[in-house]
Amino acid sequence: MEAYKRVALARKKTRPTGQDFIDNIFTDFIELHGDRCFGDDPAIIAGLGYLLDMPVTIIAQERGNNTKSRVRRNFGSPHPEGYRKALRQMHLAEKFNRPIVCLIDTSGAFCGIGAEERGQGHAIATNLMEMMSLKVPVISVVIGEGGSGGALALGVADEVWMLENAIYSVISPEGCASILWKDPSKTKEAANCLKLTAQDLLELEVIDKIISENHRDFKNVFQELKLSLYKSFRKKQLVAPEVLTQNRYNRFRKYGALENTNHPEN
Amino acid sequence: MISKGLFKKPKNELEGHLRAKRTSDPAIPTELCRSCPACKQLIFTSDLDNHFQICPKCGHHFRMNARQRINMITDPDSFCEHHPDLSSINRLDFPDYDEKLTQASLFSHETEGVITGTGMINGHQVALFVMEVNFMMGSMGQVVGEKITLLFEYATAHHLPVVGFTVSGGARMQEGMLALLQMAKTSGGVKRHCDAGLLYIAVLTDPTTGGVTASFAMEADIIMAEPEALIAFAGPRVIEQTIRQRLPKGFQKAEFLLEKGFIDGIVPRNLQKETLSRLLALHSIPKGGDEHGSL
Numbered sequence: 001m002e003a004y005k006r007v008a009l010a011r012k013k014t015r016p017t018g019q020d021f022i023d024n025i026f027t028d029f030i031e032l033h034g035d036r037c038f039g040d041d042p043a044i045i046a047g048l049g050y051l052l053d054m055p056v057t058i059i060a061q062e063r064g065n066n067t068k069s070r071v072r073r074n075f076g077s078p079h080p081e082g083y084r085k086a087l088r089q090m091h092l093a094e095k096f097n098r099p100i101v102c103l104i105d106t107s108g109a110f111c112g113i114g115a116e117e118r119g120q121g122h123a124i125a126t127n128l129m130e131m132m133s134l135k136v137p138v139i140s141v142v143i144g145e146g147g148s149g150g151a152l153a154l155g156v157a158d159e160v161w162m163l164e165n166a167i168y169s170v171i172s173p174e175g176c177a178s179i180l181w182k183d184p185s186k187t188k189e190a191a192n193c194l195k196l197t198a199q200d201l202l203e204l205e206v207i208d209k210i211i212s213e214n215h216r217d218f219k220n221v222f223q224e225l226k227l228s229l230y231k232s233f234r235k236k237q238l239v240a241p242e243v244l245t246q247n248r249y250n251r252f253r254k255y256g257a258l259e260n261t262n263h264p265e266n
Numbered sequence: 267m268i269s270k271g272l273f274k275k276p277k278n279e280l281e282g283h284l285r286a287k288r289t290s291d292p293a294i295p296t297e298l299c300r301s302c303p304a305c306k307q308l309i310f311t312s313d314l315d316n317h318f319q320i321c322p323k324c325g326h327h328f329r330m331n332a333r334q335r336i337n338m339i340t341d342p343d344s345f346c347e348h349h350p351d352l353s354s355i356n357r358l359d360f361p362d363y364d365e366k367l368t369q370a371s372l373f374s375h376e377t378e379g380v381i382t383g384t385g386m387i388n389g390h391q392v393a394l395f396v397m398e399v400n401f402m403m404g405s406m407g408q409v410v411g412e413k414i415t416l417l418f419e420y421a422t423a424h425h426l427p428v429v430g431f432t433v434s435g436g437a438r439m440q441e442g443m444l445a446l447l448q449m450a451k452t453s454g455g456v457k458r459h460c461d462a463g464l465l466y467i468a469v470l471t472d473p474t475t476g477g478v479t480a481s482f483a484m485e486a487d488i489i490m491a492e493p494e495a496l497i498a499f500a501g502p503r504v505i506e507q508t509i510r511q512r513l514p515k516g517f518q519k520a521e522f523l524l525e526k527g528f529i530d531g532i533v534p535r536n537l538q539k540e541t542l543s544r545l546l547a548l549h550s551i552p553k554g555g556d557e558h559g560s561l
Contacts, residue, residue, distance in 0.1 A: 028295070058434050109499065111499075111500035111505045111508045111511065112508060112509050113505065113509065113517070115499070115500075116517070116518060117527070118504065121497075121498070122480075122528055124481075125447075125482070125483070128449055128450050128485075130457075131452045132454045132457045134451060148437070148446060149437075149554055150478075153480075156450050167419065169442065169443065170437050170441075171437075171444055179439070180439065193358065193360050193361060193442075193444065194358075195358050196442070197441045204443065206444070206447065241431055249454045252450045252454055253344075253451055254449060256407070256409065256441075256444055256448065
């Protein structure tokens with residue numbers, strides 16, 4: 001399938017959002033709000049629940065499913081306080097030895113005056129650094145759109161999975177076309193070049209697993225995610241924390257490591 | 267009145283140049299004179315070279331290349347470069363990327379967007395990285411991420427502080443997700459260096475944006491910035507397009523970030539070496555006191 005068709009599917013308005021995934025995969029979910037510094041960001045839902053019999057921390061980006069909720073959720077584009085709320089919950093998970101599930105679905109971290117004033121760059125940077133050394137297992141799943149740094153801020157995990165029709169990209173194809181070619185009509189071409197589909201990213205070893213989907217019925221997706229998450233966490237809970245964080249470091253260390261680069265003078 | 271004399275003489279000469287430009291075509295050779303983007307005055311290139319690329323009239327900091335910065339900051343002959351021959355490949359077969367890389371290295375005389383190595387700052391041994399604005403706006407691809415991570419790993423292994431000068435347009439989109447993941451990779455390197463109890467000072471220069479702001483630029487123990495440097499996650503144009511309103515004057519400048527509490531201080535270029543060496547000195551006593559067990 002052409003890359004841009006995936007982009008359209010990933011952004012489709014009828015696609016289940018973070019809250020739907022939480023409702024269908026976890027039980028007894030309790031939402032916990034606020035970053036304890038500035039406010040509560042409705043673009044990120046954080047809380048606790050059971051994954052079968054296992055208590056886990058869940059952090060999900062939420063786009064909203066109707067006009068009113070989309071406005072309230074800022075269309076799933078978090079402010080810095082959203083990332084700080086997520087990090088606060090991750091540290092709590094570490095304290096109480098709970099695995100962490102991150103559900104990624106955002107067109108990007110919000111670009112606005114308030115977001116910049118309150119340190120969007122700083123909030124994302126802190127998450128990247130802190131997630132690297134979390135002593136509990138973390139699995140991130142891109143369920144819709146994985147938009148650049150705003151997605152990666154929940155994506156420093158032991159394993160990164162993607163739904164079949166999800167996308168994950170350094171920049172939106174629209175942004176790429178207008179910046180690089182100054183021509184918004186080249187969006188489809190940009191989508192191809194960016195290698196943003198789950199299939200491309202599995203080949204590049206950016207992700208570890210694709211969850212196959214029937215995009216009209218997500219029941220099987222929820223079921224498969226529930227079982228796969230459970231199995232993976234059970235395995236990872238047997239791993240010593242030092243080994244876990246070393247493996248996570250190595251996982252991200254490998255991208256563009258020396259063997260992939262040219263040595264023209266050697 | 268020494269200062270008066272100093273300022274007056276070049277001004278008269280420059281006015282002469284301006285008149286010459288209006289009357290006849292052979293204008294001022296660009297290698298001799300440059301116009302300051304802030305105060306619009308013409309300045310001799312030699313004056314800039316002798317004064318840290320700072321406008322002698324208004325104090326505007328011109329952009330400077332990485333080699334000039336290394337010479338400015340490190341003690342003579344102390345800099346030893348690491349991995350100078352690492353260069354990028356077009357792993358995604360992105361259109362026109364190969365040509366862009368060739369142009370960038372011809373334009374900047376560098377192989378990639380960052381120079382790393384070790385050197386001395388007033389006698390203090392440091393691991394140093396300096397990003398290169400002339401290489402694709404210092405954008406971060408796999409090689410930039412790799413060189414910076416290697417430097418943090420080297421500094422951690424050798425118990426060295428890291429000093430880094432950032433300038434970047436963000437993640438390099440021609441490398442797709444592999445560029446974005448450099449944010450996570452470099453952050454891992456910074457985190458390990460940090461956990462080893464070592465000092466990292468970042469100096470943010472104009473412009474530091476996108477994926478670099480949202481990773482190692484904002485992760486330093488002490489963050490300094492150059493006067494009026496643009497420091498942003500999303501650049502001003504992107505924000506104006508998103509929210510469809512004009513941004514207030516001075517938004518996302520170093521002074522604004524200082525006011526909002528995101529940087530520790532603003533240091534003009536002529537004071538940077540001194541400031542860095544004072545900070546390094548304050549951190550050079552081992553934890554728990556010196557060898558006599560007291561501070």
